[in-house]
Amino acid sequence: MKGDRGKYIDLKRLAENLGSLREQANLSIMGLEVVIGFSSDHLRQLENENNTVYPNTSTLSAFATLYDVTIDDLLKKKDVKLGSNLTLLNNFFTKHTLNDEYKFDKNSLPSFIKKHVLTLPQMIEGIRVSEIMKLFPDRNLNSKELSRELNRLYIKGIIDKFDKTGKGSVFFYRLKK
Numbered sequence: 001m002k003g004d005r006g007k008y009i010d011l012k013r014l015a016e017n018l019g020s021l022r023e024q025a026n027l028s029i030m031g032l033e034v035v036i037g038f039s040s041d042h043l044r045q046l047e048n049e050n051n052t053v054y055p056n057t058s059t060l061s062a063f064a065t066l067y068d069v070t071i072d073d074l075l076k077k078k079d080v081k082l083g084s085n086l087t088l089l090n091n092f093f094t095k096h097t098l099n100d101e102y103k104f105d106k107n108s109l110p111s112f113i114k115k116h117v118l119t120l121p122q123m124i125e126g127i128r129v130s131e132i133m134k135l136f137p138d139r140n141l142n143s144k145e146l147s148r149e150l151n152r153l154y155i156k157g158i159i160d161k162f163d164k165t166g167k168g169s170v171f172f173y174r175l176k177k
Helices: 011-024 030-037 040-047 057-065 073-076 087-095 109-117 129-135 143-155
Strands: 159-162 171-173
Touching: 011 057, 011 073, 030 040, 030 057, 030 087, 057 073, 057 087, 087 159, 109 143, 129 143, 143 159, 143 171
Parallel strands: none
Antiparallel strands: 159 171
C-alpha cells in the first residue's frame, strides 16, 4: 500500500508476523477475535500470506498494543517476538481461564499437518489423504477435515494439489516445487 510518504506495506511479512505472534501468545483465532474485537474472517485474512487487504492504522495499533510490539515491528521485522508488557493478554487469559477454545492448540489439525505431514518424504512426489491417514493411525484423522485443511494450504500457495485420474475426486498433495 502506498501511503502519503510513499511507503509500502509488505503484506506477506505482516501476515507471517501476525500468525507467529498469535501462536507465541497461545491464542486461537477465536480467542484473538474476543480480545481484539475484529471478526475471525478478517483476522484469518490478515494472517493469510496472499492477503490483498491493507489494514488501517487503528487495526495495526490494536495488534501492536496486544503483543507489545511496534507497528514497524509488525510491518518490517523478521521473526518478531512478543514484548514484555502483555497486560492486555494476561488479563484476557485470567478472565477466560477455562475457555480452552481461546487458546492456540499445538495439537490442532493445522499444526499437525505443518509439523508432521508437510515434512513427509512423500510430500515431494505427492500423497493422497487416505495414505496420510494410514501413516498416522493413532491420530484418528477425519478425511473430510484433513482434505479441507490441505485445500487451505493449497489456496495459500504452500502446497500443490493435482488429480492423476482426471475425475476430480481423489487428489494428491505435494510441496510446491
